[in-house]
Amino acid sequence: MKRSVLKWPSRPEQxxxxxxxxxxxxxxxxxxxGFEWAQAQSQEIGVYSGRHYNTDKKLYQQFTARTGIKVKLxxxxxxxxxxxxxxEGRNSPADVLVLVDAARLDKAAxxxxxxxxxxxxxxxxxxxxxxxxxxxxxxxxRRVRVAVVNPKLVNPxxxxxxxxxxxxALKGKLCLRDRxxxxxxxxxxxxxxxxGDAAAAKWVKGMTANVTRPYFTSDxxxxxxxxNGQCGVGLVNTYYVARMLAGDxxxxxxxxxxxxxxxxxxxxxxxxxxxxxxxxxxxxxAAQKLIEFLASPSGGRGxxxxxxxxxxxxxxxxxxxxxxxxxxxxxxxxxxxxxxxxAAVQLMARNGWK
Ligand SMILES: [Fe+2]
Numbered sequence: 001m002k003r004s005v006l007k008w009p010s011r012p013e014q015x016x017x018x019x020x021x022x023x024x025x026x027x028x029x030x031x032x033x034g035f036e037w038a039q040a041q042s043q044e045i046g047v048y049s050g051r052h053y054n055t056d057k058k059l060y061q062q063f064t065a066r067t068g069i070k071v072k073l074x075x076x077x078x079x080x081x082x083x084x085x086x087x088e089g090r091n092s093p094a095d096v097l098v099l100v101d102a103a104r105l106d107k108a109a110x111x112x113x114x115x116x117x118x119x120x121x122x123x124x125x126x127x128x129x130x131x132x133x134x135x136x137x138x139x140x141x142r143r144v145r146v147a148v149v150n151p152k153l154v155n156p157x158x159x160x161x162x163x164x165x166x167x168x169a170l171k172g173k174l175c176l177r178d179r180x181x182x183x184x185x186x187x188x189x190x191x192x193x194x195x196g197d198a199a200a201a202k203w204v205k206g207m208t209a210n211v212t213r214p215y216f217t218s219d220x221x222x223x224x225x226x227x228n229g230q231c232g233v234g235l236v237n238t239y240y241v242a243r244m245l246a247g248d249x250x251x252x253x254x255x256x257x258x259x260x261x262x263x264x265x266x267x268x269x270x271x272x273x274x275x276x277x278x279x280x281x282x283x284x285x286a287a288q289k290l291i292e293f294l295a296s297p298s299g300g301r302g303x304x305x306x307x308x309x310x311x312x313x314x315x316x317x318x319x320x321x322x323x324x325x326x327x328x329x330x331x332x333x334x335x336x337x338x339x340x341x342x343a344a345v346q347l348m349a350r351n352g353w354k
Pocket of ligand 1: 237
């Protein structure tokens with residue numbers, strides 16, 4: 001069995017019986033999970049989640065309170081979970097697989113890891129462009145990739161679309177996260193779908209010509225660099241800025257983020273976190289119920305707020321997101337973005353995106 005780096009629930013006793021077969025290697029905790037399948041299978045589901053926000057657990061507890069179905073949670077990085085479900089095959093204790101980014105949901109679906117499901121509730125609550133047409137996965141929260149601007153260096157009004165970031169006037173001022181970022185891959189896929197391959201290639205080439213600093217490996221350091229004036233503008237997911245503004249990363253980051261302006265390109269690229277029922281689930285009905293709960297207006301609001309994301313519809317009630325204002329989603333299908341992922345990575349490589 002393939003073993004992956006795992007983060008264990010902070011209070012496993014709340015989440016049911018977990019059997020740790022743990023060893024360590026390279027300082028990382030490595031463990032395997034065992035579920036007590038003998039007892040009341042109908043009352044328990046296993047959830048593997050690439051989301052890793054403490055507040056998600058509250059939602060699972062609410063679900064249990066409502067339905068009596070217990071949730072056993074395993075959190076790890078998305079790609080590790082995909083590999084794990086594949087390797088476990090029919091022995092997998094996972095009933096629901098939660099992943100971040102349309103490209104990863106699409107990848108898991110292509111690997112045959114999901115079992116198609118359909119319900120009136122899911123059709124009603126999840127907009128058609130944020131779910132798989134075959135019902136293998138459903139979006140649960142929305143995240144928007146935006147321009148973050150340091151107004152001392154770049155006029156926020158000069159950025160109205162993603163295309164504006166290719167303006168040669170931004171030479172030396174634009175900073176980007178690297179090509180390995182699935183968030184950037186999905187953004188490029190989105191622009192290929194919306195504007196065509198040739199226009200997207202020209203756009204990427206123009207942007208990469210503006211980049212003079214090393215590419216970043218995650219969004220938060222990129223936001224800090226913009227706040228500290230090393231960069232004038234960059235592309236990041238809104239929730240990273242919101243997290244800093246909320247003080248979750250400490251006072252210094254809060255001060256940095258408060259100097260910045262979030263600009264929604266018009267129209268804006270919207271990505272998702274989402275979930276599907278695992279093909280080998282022994283309890284697909286209960287698994288589907290959890291997804292329905294997380295997609296519902298009440299469950300979904302909490303799931304989005306846990307990570308300063310947007311719910312499937314509307315803006316939610318997060319006061320920090322309210323400060324960012326409203327955006328117009330470009331409406332591109334998450335499934336199409338996933339399908340374009342490989343082509344997007346190639347286009348990025350060909351046009352200088354490191
Ligand atoms: Fe993220």
